[in-house]
Amino acid sequence: MFNSIESIIEEYTHSKEEVLWCGHPVTSKPVRTITPILLLLLMVAAAFFLYAVYAVIFEIYLGGQDLLAEKIAENRNRIIFGIGGGVFFLAFRAVLARTMKDERTEQVYYAVTTRRAFIVDHASKKVTKEWGAGDIQKVSMRKRGxxxxxxWFVEEAQEMGKLEGGGDRTPLIWQGFINTEDVKGAFEALQTxxxxxxxxxxxxNETMKFRITLPNDWSAFSLMIDKEHRDNLFFSVICAELIGEDRLLKTVKLGGEWNTLILTKRIYQEMLSDYGRLHYLTILIESALRPELPYGGVSRFRNREKVDLNAFIKDRDRFMKTLRKxxxxxxxxxxSELDKETEKYKARVNAAAAKVELNAMESYEMNGSLDVMGHGYKFKQIYSYQILDSEVCLxxxxxxxxxxxxxxxxxxxxNxxxxxxxxxxxxLGTVPEKEKTEEKPKEKEKPKK
Incomplete structure (x- = not known):
């Protein structure tokens, strides 16, 4: 039973992701033609081989040892056909396997949804490439038939051989849906x-009990990070970019249970000598629910650790704690921390952060910069908290x-x-700003004379 392209693509989509278009590359006709022919020949060869085995076992061996030479002579043709069929079967089995492998590689499908464009290798059951809205550049089309x-809609670095001095040559190459059968449909879907x-x-986000509005021209990736690694994400994203593994953090998915969002948007790309470099804007949105309720306001923290490089080299954990603070x-x-005098919890905020009014939550803002291995990073952080139903704090x-x-x-x-x-x-449970209606003040009644 053959599945339609639509049903195959549905296997790789996420919740609330609508498929706008799906298709596949132009299929190689010689492969389609030769495969059934090889299958037929192999079936005939197998039949001859089994027929010869039957003759040897039931008519020659089980028929008795008398007149063995005459029986072999009588079944000579069947034996020859059987041996020939066996040789043919063994010789062309490898050819068929290679042909079937070529055909399996053609189980490639293209798709455009409301969240991303991606390529599926259905033979290996995986998405080989995907691009979110933050990756898409100018969409162009070239007809072949x-x-x-x-x-083409995105430029990406691609390995193109080795350099003389060592290393890989990775220029920026336009990529997208190559040799697709329905090029007009793909183009219109991308424009839509x-x-x-x-x-x-x-x-x-029912897990974290809040709702959020996101710009659709950014790629969004949701994930659930363990409690022990919550303060490592920012540094992990920076390290991934430095070593060229940032695509691992730019997977496009928004759904299921999550406490973290990674939003990315490509701003420009440049060619440096023999390798290309892509530049992104990144927004990390991290959430947590805690039972400690900060009714006591905020408590300021700052780094009081004396910077000692030798000590940091010996103690990596100490270095990370100092860097975070x-x-x-x-x-x-x-x-949060407990105030011993008031016996109330206070939210801990960096001393350099300034209070801002952005929504119904208590919010603070801080700007900073960081230089790592010759790469400069400029960042802005906002921290917000709100007590929910006197039970937990978001x-x-x-x-x-x-x-x-x-x-x-x-x-x-x-910015x-x-x-x-x-x-x-x-x-969740509060009224969105646009749904709020201001009540008109009632007119004061005029005093009766």
Whole structure:
């Protein structure tokens, strides 16, 4: 039973992800033609071989040892056909396996949804490439046939041999849906998707008890991070970019249970000598629920550790704790502390953070920069918290940062995106800002004469 392309693509989509278009590359006709012919020949060869085995066993061996030479002579043709069939079967089995492998590699499908564009290798049951809205650049089309052609919409680094001095040559190459059968349908679907990106989308996180509105022109990846690693994400993202493994953190998925969002948007790309480099804006949105209720306000923390490089080299944990206290607006490992005098909990906030009014939550903002291995990072953080139903406290930490050359320019141009996201956040059960209606003050009754 053969599945339709639509049903195959549905296996790889996430919740609330609508498929706008799906298709596949132009299939190689010689492979389609030769496969059934080889299968037929192998079936005939197997039949001859089994027929010869039957003759040897039932007519020659079980028939008795008398007149063995005459029996072999009588069944000579069947034996020859059987041996020939066996040789043919063994010789062409490898050819068929190689042909079937070629055909399995053609189980490649393209898809465009409301969240991403991706390529599926159905033979290996995996998505081989995917791009979110934050990756998509100019969409271009080149026709090859009446309805087939190429769709390019993103530049990516691709290995193109070795350099003389060592290392890989990785120039930027345009990529997308190559030699697709329905090139016009793919082009129109990508254009429809880009139009939808103009309007933001609101998502509810029932696990963390809040809703948030996200810009649709950014790629979004949701994940659930263990409690022990909450303060390591920012540094992990930076390290992944430095070693070129940032695609692992740019998977496109938004659904299921999550406490963390990674939003990315490509700002530009450049060719440096023999390798290409992509530059992204990144927004981390981290959330947590804690039973400690900070009715006592806030408590300021600062790094009081004396910077001693030799001591840091010997004690990596000490170095990380000092780094977090220096550049992080709050620590998820230690979000609140008990005031011994008032016996009330206080939210812990970096001393360098300033209070801001962005939504119904208590919020603080802090700007900073970081230089690592010759790469500069400029970032902005916002920390918000709100007590929910006198049972738990919702904590949210937002980190917006950009990298490398012209970081100041892009930082300023996109600085308002983070504020817009923070302003949209509401605890579940509260009324969204746009749904609120201001009651008109009642007119005072005139005193009776």
């Amino acid at each position: 009446e309805s087939s052609g190429d769709i 998707w880009k139009k939808r990106q103009r309007e933001p989308s609101t998502f509810e 220096t550049i992080m607006i709050c620590e998820f490992d230690n979000l 904590h949210l930490r937002y980190t917006f940062f950009c990298t490398d050359a012209e970081k100041e320019k892009f930082f300023k141009e996109n 308002g995106v983070l504020n817009t996201i923070v302003k949209s956040v509401r605890a």
